[in-house]
Structures are given as C-alpha cells and as structure tokens.
Amino acid sequence: MSATHTSPPVQGTFRFIWNEMKPRPPFWTPFNMISIPIIVVGMVILVYRFIYGLGSVTNLNQDYAWGVWKGFNVITGVAFAGGAYALCFTVYVMRLEKYKPIIRVTVLNGFLAYVFYAGALILELGRPWNILNPIIGNDFGYNSVLFLVAWHFLLYIIAQFLEVSPVVAEWLDAKKAYRVLYAMTLGLVVFGITLSFLHQSGLGALFLMAKPKIHPLWFSEFIPILFFVSSIFAGISLVIVEGTLSGRYLKEHIGIPEAQSRAILFGLAKGAAIASFAYYFFKLLLFLHEGHWDLLGTGWGLWYLVEVFGLTLLPCLLFALGYRHRSLGIVQTAAWLSLLGVLINRLNVSLIAFNWESVNRYYPTWMEIVVSLTVVLVEVWVFRWFVTRMNFYPRPRAARAHTADGVPAARLVETA
Amino acid sequence: MESFTYVNIFETKGLEYILLICFLILFVFFVRYMNATEKRT
Numbered sequence: 453m454s455a456t457h458t459s460p461p462v463q464g465t466f467r468f469i470w471n472e473m474k475p476r477p478p479f480w481t482p483f484n485m486i487s488i489p490i491i492v493v494g495m496v497i498l499v500y501r502f503i504y505g506l507g508s509v510t511n512l513n514q515d516y517a518w519g520v521w522k523g524f525n526v527i528t529g530v531a532f533a534g535g536a537y538a539l540c541f542t543v544y545v546m547r548l549e550k551y552k553p554i555i556r557v558t559v560l561n562g563f564l565a566y567v568f569y570a571g572a573l574i575l576e577l578g579r580p581w582n583i584l585n586p587i588i589g590n591d592f593g594y595n596s597v598l599f600l601v602a603w604h605f606l607l608y609i610i611a612q613f614l615e616v617s618p619v620v621a622e623w624l625d626a627k628k629a630y631r632v633l634y635a636m637t638l639g640l641v642v643f644g645i646t647l648s649f650l651h652q653s654g655l656g657a658l659f660l661m662a663k664p665k666i667h668p669l670w671f672s673e674f675i676p677i678l679f680f681v682s683s684i685f686a687g688i689s690l691v692i693v694e695g696t697l698s699g700r701y702l703k704e705h706i707g708i709p710e711a712q713s714r715a716i717l718f719g720l721a722k723g724a725a726i727a728s729f730a731y732y733f734f735k736l737l738l739f740l741h742e743g744h745w746d747l748l749g750t751g752w753g754l755w756y757l758v759e760v761f762g763l764t765l766l767p768c769l770l771f772a773l774g775y776r777h778r779s780l781g782i783v784q785t786a787a788w789l790s791l792l793g794v795l796i797n798r799l800n801v802s803l804i805a806f807n808w809e810s811v812n813r814y815y816p817t818w819m820e821i822v823v824s825l826t827v828v829l830v831e832v833w834v835f836r837w838f839v840t841r842m843n844f845y846p847r848p849r850a851a852r853a854h855t856a857d858g859v860p861a862a863r864l865v866e867t868a
Numbered sequence: 869m870e871s872f873t874y875v876n877i878f879e880t881k882g883l884e885y886i887l888l889i890c891f892l893i894l895f896v897f898f899v900r901y902m903n904a905t906e907k908r909t
Contacts (some may be wrong), residue, residue, distance in 0.1 A: 642902065685870050725898075725902060726898075726899070730895075730899055732889075733887070737884055737887055737891075740883050741881075741884055770900065772901060775902050776901060776902050
C-alpha cells in the first residue's frame, strides 16, 4: 500500500515504531562493544552454514548428530526459560500476587528464550526446510517424542506471544486490542503451563532411546522427570539473575520499590531451594536405584559427584542460607551456581557423557561457540529493546512518551 | 543358586525407602530452617 493511501493513524503508528527502533544513548557501552563484533561474526558464520552446510562450520559427525547448538541453546536454553511457567503457575493459579510485578517481564523472557533457543533447533538441522514436517507432513509420527516437542514448542511460542501481546497493545495505545488480548490471558496461561509440563519432560524423553550411548551415571528411565524438576529451579534462578542484572543496568525503567524487589527475590530463592532440594534427593534416589557404586571411583564418577554435590546440593543449601539470612549476595551466588549446574547436567546428558565410550569425541569448533553466543546476545538485545520501550516492568509513575507529528504515544501507566 | 536375602537392603531396595523417609523428615527441617528468620521477625 502506498503512503498516500495509508490512513494517518496507521501512518503515525508506523512512524512511532520506526522511531522506537532507533537505538538510544548511550550506545557505546561495554556490553554493546563486546556483543556487536560477536553478533556480526556469528551472522556471517550462519550465512556460511546455510550456504555450504553443517559440515563447513561444525564438528558434527555420524556419532554426534547433535552438537553444542542443541545441547546448549535448545536443551539448556529451554530449561532456563522454565521461569515463565513456574511464575505463571505461582501468580495465576496459586494467586500469590506478590510476584505480579515481575510476571510480564518473566513471560517476555520466556517468550524470547523460546523464540531464540527453540528456534536454534533449525540451525542444526541438515535439511532445515524439513522443520515444517511435524506440522504439515503426510506422516505425523504420533509415537515420536520429537513430534510432541515440535508441536509443543510451536504452540507454546504462540501462547507466550499472545500473553505478551497486551503489553505491546498498551504500548501502541490500541485499547480495544488490549482488552481482547488481556481477556485471553488466564486461558493462555493455563494452556501454556500444561504445554510446559509436558515438553520440559519431553526434552528429557528424547534421550530415553539413547540408553546404550549415555554414561550409566547420567542415564535413567526418569530423565523426563529430572528435566522437568530441574527446569523449575533453573527457570527461577534465571529470573533471579535477570532481575538483579536488570536492577543494576536498567534501573531507570523499573519502578519496583527496593523492599518489594528484595521480598520478591527472597521468595524466589525459597522456591528454588525447595525445588532443588527435591531434585537433589531424586538424583540420590535414582543413583541408589541404579546402584552404580563401582563407577564412582572413575573419572566420570568424580565428574558426576562435582555435578551432584558442587552444582546441585551446594546451590540448594546456599539458597536456603541466603533466604534465612536475607542475604542478596548469597542468593545471587546460588542462582549462578544453580544455572551452571543445570547447564553442566544438560551438557553431560546431551554431549559430554553421550557416546562416552567412543574414541571419536565431539568438540565444538570456535564457529559453533560464536554462533551459540550470538543467539544468546541477540536475545539479550531484543529483551533490552522490549524492556526499555514497553511496560514490562512497573513504571514508577504515569508517563507518556512524546513523539513528533501527532504520532501515537506509548501508554505508560502504572501496572503494579 | 544364590538365595535371596531380606537382610541386604541393597537387594530389597530398602535403602530407597529409607532415603525417601529421610527426605520427608529432612524436608520438614529444611523448610523450618529457612522460615526461622520469618518467625523471629
């Protein structure tokens, strides 16, 4: 449609969005200066990968069909996105209104994590156009776990997009759209929680077929449950980390009072402590059930003990200690350790302890690592853009973004 | 043929039941430990 036929309000909306797309000062921050070169190099590598194929940039081989892009970005990233469904359950189902000020930003975080991390699935498909097969294929493969995961990723991304959309409608001052979208929230939340319960465990179920390949200390018939439980405290830990980082670097956009912010963080720490306590005992129970005592004396056994004690039990106890003594520093340390623990666990299952007897080991190339970082950094950029433009955090007071030429202004209202 | 023994908790899976009971008991203490500050304040 030509500009002359566009009605003035629509034209104004486009101009408003265009203006909002422009970067805001200060631009040359340390984060930008580090992330921009990585993203540029990562994009070039991705173009190269899609022209010349996976073999041109990755170390994948017949033994390792899944590399760091799936092991890190998909398998781990989706666990880190678990905070969205955990918090939605807490706020909308358990009615714990204390966490309402951070629900929007947590859902945004979950939505972007799924778009980028579940989207990273396509990078490691030898024939990426086949990604549509589970949706439009002639043979749907109802018995496949991957079929469930593919459909759930798609449906959950749509559900989270709709959950986030009232904030976008509010930003565009589209009152009618806002009312319609907001009315759908509760239904979408329930739908999203159901999907999350299933596909978080479904990710673990993908590895059930690989029993001969995964080291016995990491393989269990209960991997789906372990993946599900670990996604709860991994997601909560990421909310804590993201909240503290946002509080430090985006504080002018956050109107949550200090005392309320601390209460929320400590409440999250308590939740993470309980979830990781249950997870630790579940790991212990499975170890006793499998009875691989003889393997503990090996190098793999020591690595397993580091994961279980150093990166599962220790963060659990630190969360409890931090909550009891109301120490933000201890809680933040516990959250970082907990994220590291889940990362190591997921990498162990999908990469490190996978094909553990094979002499043909997989080590990612520098290009795979740069692309993995690119996915994370682009997500951070997009997250920052949303948070600095829209009402994902409660604003300290009613404000209005003024733009030139009667462009629709963002409706920045108190949402706490 | 090796006979089954009920006194070996590894074979009877008794250790798993003991662990489960320990978990339930420790969980109560764990939550009480965390909430101690709340009660004081």
